Amino acid sequence: MAAPGGEPALEARGLVRRFGATTALDGLGLAVRPGELYGLVGPDGAGKTTAIRALAGLIDLDGGEARVLGLDPIREGRAVRERLGLMPQQFSLYRDLSVMENLRFFGRVYCLPRAAFRERSERLLQLTRLAPFADRRADALSGGMYKKLALACALLHRPEVLILDEPTNGVDPVSRRELWALLHEFVHGGMAVLISTPYMDEAERCDRVGLAHRGRLLDEGAPLELLARSGAATFEELFVARIREAG
Amino acid sequence: MSGAPGGLRTALVQLLAVVRKEIRQTVRDRRVMFLLVVAPLLQTVIFGFAIDFQVDRIPVAVADLDRTEASREHARRLLADGTLRRAADATSAEEADGMLDRNRAAAAVIFPPRFGADLDAGRTARVQVLVDGTDPNQATVAASAVSRYFGEVGQALARERAAAAGRPLPGTIRVTPRIAYNPSLRSAPFMVPGVLVMVLLIITTIVTAMGLSREREMGTLEQVMVTPIRPLVLLLGKLLPFAAIGLFDVLLVLSAGGWIFDLPFRGPLAVLGVATLLYLLVTLSLGLLISTVSRTQQQSFLAGFLVLQPALLLSGVATPIRAMPDWLQAVTLLNPVRWFIEVVRANLLRGADFADLWPRLLILLVLGLALLSAATMRFRKRLQ
Ligand SMILES: Nc1ncnc2c1ncn2[C@@H]1O[C@H](COP(=O)(O)OP(=O)(O)OP(=O)(O)O)[C@@H](O)[C@H]1O
Ligand SMILES: [Mg+2]
Numbered sequence: 001m002a003a004p005g006g007e008p009a010l011e012a013r014g015l016v017r018r019f020g021a022t023t024a025l026d027g028l029g030l031a032v033r034p035g036e037l038y039g040l041v042g043p044d045g046a047g048k049t050t051a052i053r054a055l056a057g058l059i060d061l062d063g064g065e066a067r068v069l070g071l072d073p074i075r076e077g078r079a080v081r082e083r084l085g086l087m088p089q090q091f092s093l094y095r096d097l098s099v100m101e102n103l104r105f106f107g108r109v110y111c112l113p114r115a116a117f118r119e120r121s122e123r124l125l126q127l128t129r130l131a132p133f134a135d136r137r138a139d140a141l142s143g144g145m146y147k148k149l150a151l152a153c154a155l156l157h158r159p160e161v162l163i164l165d166e167p168t169n170g171v172d173p174v175s176r177r178e179l180w181a182l183l184h185e186f187v188h189g190g191m192a193v194l195i196s197t198p199y200m201d202e203a204e205r206c207d208r209v210g211l212a213h214r215g216r217l218l219d220e221g222a223p224l225e226l227l228a229r230s231g232a233a234t235f236e237e238l239f240v241a242r243i244r245e246a247g
Numbered sequence: 248m249s250g251a252p253g254g255l256r257t258a259l260v261q262l263l264a265v266v267r268k269e270i271r272q273t274v275r276d277r278r279v280m281f282l283l284v285v286a287p288l289l290q291t292v293i294f295g296f297a298i299d300f301q302v303d304r305i306p307v308a309v310a311d312l313d314r315t316e317a318s319r320e321h322a323r324r325l326l327a328d329g330t331l332r333r334a335a336d337a338t339s340a341e342e343a344d345g346m347l348d349r350n351r352a353a354a355a356v357i358f359p360p361r362f363g364a365d366l367d368a369g370r371t372a373r374v375q376v377l378v379d380g381t382d383p384n385q386a387t388v389a390a391s392a393v394s395r396y397f398g399e400v401g402q403a404l405a406r407e408r409a410a411a412a413g414r415p416l417p418g419t420i421r422v423t424p425r426i427a428y429n430p431s432l433r434s435a436p437f438m439v440p441g442v443l444v445m446v447l448l449i450i451t452t453i454v455t456a457m458g459l460s461r462e463r464e465m466g467t468l469e470q471v472m473v474t475p476i477r478p479l480v481l482l483l484g485k486l487l488p489f490a491a492i493g494l495f496d497v498l499l500v501l502s503a504g505g506w507i508f509d510l511p512f513r514g515p516l517a518v519l520g521v522a523t524l525l526y527l528l529v530t531l532s533l534g535l536l537i538s539t540v541s542r543t544q545q546q547s548f549l550a551g552f553l554v555l556q557p558a559l560l561l562s563g564v565a566t567p568i569r570a571m572p573d574w575l576q577a578v579t580l581l582n583p584v585r586w587f588i589e590v591v592r593a594n595l596l597r598g599a600d601f602a603d604l605w606p607r608l609l610i611l612l613v614l615g616l617a618l619l620s621a622a623t624m625r626f627r628k629r630l631q
Contacts, residue, residue, distance in 0.1 A: 056473050081475040092470035094268065096275050101268075108264030109474045111257050153470070 009034045009069055009161050009192035010055060016063030017050050017215075024050040026215030027064070032194050034160070037187045040196040041203050041235070042212030048196035049089055051212075052165050055194070056086050068161055082110075085159035087150045089166045089196075095139035099130055099149055102138055103156065110157040117156070124152040127182060144175025151182065162186065164195045168202065180205050200235035211239055218242040261476045265484025269458070273488065279454065287446040287496045291503045294442045295435045305389045306334030308352035310343040315363030321374075321400070325356065330392040340375065347379050354378045354389040369408070436511060439504035440591040441564040444584060446500060447523075448530050448555055451493045455534025456547040458485055464543045478627055486531045493527050513598030521601075522590045522608060528615035529583040536622035558584050583614040 008031035017025040024047045032038040040048050053059045055066045057073030057080060066073050068080045093102045103124075107117040125131040128148035133141065141149060147167050154162065164183075168176045180202075187193050187207075195206070203209045204223040211218045219226060219242050223235070232238035273279050307326065311318050326333050334352045337343035343355035357375040365372040376393045380386045406416055462468040462485075471481060497519075504510035537554060541547040560566070561575065562584035568576055579585045586607045593599035601608075 058469065058472060078475050078477075081473055084473065086470070086473040088466060088469050090466045092466040094272065094467055095465065096272055097268065101271065105264055105268050106474065108267075109261050109471070109476050111260050150470075 007070065008032060008067075010038075010163075010194055011067040012051060012055060012064065013067075014064035015051055015054055015061060015066065015215075017047075017054060017059065018062050023215055025054070025061075025064075028212065028216055029064070030194075030210050030217065030220070032161075032192045034192045035187060035190045037183060037193045037195065037205075037207045039203055039206030039209040040194060040212055041198075041200060041209050041239075042196075043198055046212040047215040048212055049165055050215075052086070052163050052194070052196060056084065056163060057081075082157070083160045085154035085157070085162045087147075087154045087162075087164045087167055089169070091146070093138045093146070093150055093153060096137060098135050098137055099125075099141070100134040102149065102153060106153045106156055112156065120156055120158075121152075124155060127185075128152050129178075142172075142175075144171040144178075147171055147175070147179065148182075151179070155186070160191060162191055162193045164193070166196055166198065168197060168199065200239055203235045209235075211242055213243055213246065218246055257475075258477065258480050261480050262484045262487075265476075265481055266487055269485055269488045273492075282454065283450060283492050283496070284499070287442075287450070287500050288503055290446055291439060291442050291500050292507065294438050295504070295508045303330050303388075304332040305330065305354060305385055305392075306352045307331045307389070308335045308337050308343045308346040308355040309333055310337035310340055310355060310357040312339070312360050313358045313362040317363035317366055318358040322356070322358065325393065325396050328392075331389065344377060347377055352379075353382070353385055354393070356393065366404075435504075435508035436596055437592070439500065439508055439510050440588060440595055442504075443497060443500045443591060444526075444562070444564055444588045445559060446496055447493050447526060448558065448584060449551075450496060451489050451527060451530040452534040452537065452555060453548060453551040454492075455486060455489055455531050456537040456541065456551050457544045458489070459535060459538035460541050460544045460547040463538070479623065482535065482623065482626065486535070489534075490527050490531060493530070494523065497523050510595060512595060514594035515600050518594045518599070518601055518604055518608075519591065522587060522594070522604075522611065525608060525611040525615055526583065526587040529587075529611065529618055532615060532618035532622045535626060536618060539622065539625040539628075558582055561585070562588055564588050581614070583611055583618075586611050586614075 010030075010032040012031070013029050015025040015028045016023070026047070028047060028051050030038065030040065030051075040051065042048055050059070054061050055068060055073060057066075057068075057077045060074070068084055071080050073080045073084075094105065097105065100121075103121045104117070107121065112120070122131075125134060128151065130145060130148055130152065133145065138146065138149065151164070151167065154164075167179060171179065183193055183195065184205075196212075197203075206223060208220065208222055209226065210220040219230075219238070221229070227233070227235070227238060230238050230241065232241060273283070309322050309326075311322060322333075325331065331354070335346055337346060337355070337357075340355075340357050343352075343357055346352045347355055355377040357377070359373060359375065362372050362374070374393075374397060376390065378386045378390050409416055462471070472478075501510065501512075505512065533554065534551070537550045538547055541550050561568075561571075561579045561582050563579070564584070568579050568585065571579070590599075590604050590607050590611075593604060
C-alpha cells in the first residue's frame, strides 16, 4: 500500500487530559493523512476514546493540540463537523426508531437535499446489506447490523475524515470482515480514517498503527515494518514487549 | 452555506428534524403518552372531588346525660344547620370519648346531668365539647360551630333576663361575613387552577428533564453533538413538542374543570394564555436545568421531584402563603409557581385582566429568563 502524502487530515499533538486523579491522555500524538487507514490499538483504558473525543471536539484538553483538516475542533466546531464522521464506541443511535428513521433523522440534521439523501441512503443500505431491515427498530438489530447502521449514519454526509471507536467490538467474525472491507473501500476513495480497536490481530489490516498504552503511543508505523523492526512474530508479542520496556 | 439566510434555513430544517423525531418517540412511548394526556384528566377529576376544603356534616357523638326537655332541644338545634351531624349517641362521657378514639365521631358534645336544672335556676350551665384535633381544619370548624351556637344562646338568655328584670337591653354585635368571588365556598373552582399548575409543572418539567437525560444516558447526545446542529436548535427542537403538549393539557384541564366543576371563566382568556406561555418557559427551563445535573433518567426523575415538592408546597396552591412564617413567605417571592397560580386564580375566579396582573406576569418572565439562561449555560458546559 502506497503511503499517501500531503498534509495530515487528522492530527493530535501531545494530547493531555486528566479526569480527577486519572491521566487519560499523557502526551499522545498521531497524524492521519487523506487516503490512510490508521489503527489506534490498545487495551481497555489506554485512552483511545478520550483521544477520539478530543479530536471530535467533544471534550476540552488540558494540554496539546487537536486539528481536523487544519481546523480547531472546538473553536471551529461547526466547520469541522460538516466534514467529520464519528461512530462512537457505545450505542449512539435512537433505539426506538427504525433503521430508515435513524438515517432520515441524520440526513435532515446534515441538511441533505431529498434526492441526495435518497440516493446515498439506498447505496449505504445496499453496501451494508441492511436494506431488508429498513423498518426494523435499531434496538432489534444484531451487534454487527447495528454497527453497520451506525457506520451508514456517519457516512451520510460524505465526510472527508471518519473516526470509528472500536467498531468491531462485539461483532461476529463474518460481520467484522465485512466492516473492514467497507472501510478499505472508503479509504481508497481518499477518506482519512482513524479506527480504534482492542484487538491486536486487527492491526495488520491498517496502513499504519499506533500502539496506545496509558495515554501515550509506545510505538507507531506500518504493521509489517513494526513487526520486522522488533523481531516479534505477532502484534500481541510486540505489544507485550513494548509495555515491558515502558515499565 | 454559512450566510445568514442559509444559516437560518439550515437551522429550521434541523429544528424540524428534531421536533419530528421527538414526536415520533413520544407517540411510540405509551407510558409517556399516558403521563401527558390521561394523567392530567384523572388528576383534575380526583383533585376536584377529593380535596374538599368545604367542611360540613362533621360526625358528632352526643352524650345527653341530663335527659331533659332543654338538653334535647339544644342538641337538636345545635345540629340543625348541617355543619354538624349526629353520628352516634353515647350514654356516658367515657363512651363518647371512646367514639372519638375509634373514629366514629370527630367531636363529642356532652350535656352533663343537671344541665336543664342549672339553666332553669339561672346558674351557669356547662356543656362539654371534645374535638378530635387530627384534622385541624375540621376541628376548628366543629369547635367554632359549637361555640357560635352556645354564644347565641347565652346572649338570648342574657337579654331575656335583662328584660325580665326591667334592666336596659345590652347591645349586641352581629358579624355578617360576605364571601366574595366564591360565595358558596366550593373548593373545586379553587382547586382546578391548582391542578393546572401542578400538572403543567410535573409533566413539562419532568418529561423535559428525562427526555434530555435519556439522550445522554443512551449515548445519542454524543452522536448528535458531532453533527453541525447548534445546541440551541437541538434544545428548542426538544422543548417545542412538550410546550405544545403543555398547552394542550391546559385546555384539557380547563375544559374538564368547566364541564364537571362549573369553573367560572371570568377574566380575559388572553391573560391566561400569556401566563401559561411564561409558565412553560419556567417549567421547560427548569427541566433542562435538572437534566444538566443528572446523569440518568432515574436521577432526573428523582431530582425533579426534589425540586417540585417544595416548589408546590411554597406556592399557595394548597396552603395559604399568609399562614407561613415570615422567612418562608419571603422565599415564596422567588417561586414562579406562586405567581402563576395567583394569576390563574385571579383571572378565572375574580376576572382580573392585564392591568391588574402585569406585575406578576413580569416577575414570571424574569424568573423564566433567569432559569433559561442558567440552564443553557450549564447545558453547553455539560456537553464537554
Ligand atoms: N468522563 C470520565 N470521567 C472519569 N474518568 C474517565 C472519563 N473518561 C475516561 N476516563 C478514564 O480515563 C482512562 C482512559 O479511558 P478511555 O475511555 O479513553 O480508554 P479506552 O482506551 O477507550 O478504553 P476502552 O477500551 O475501555 O474503551 C480510563 O482510566 C478511564 O477510566
Ligand atoms: Mg473506549
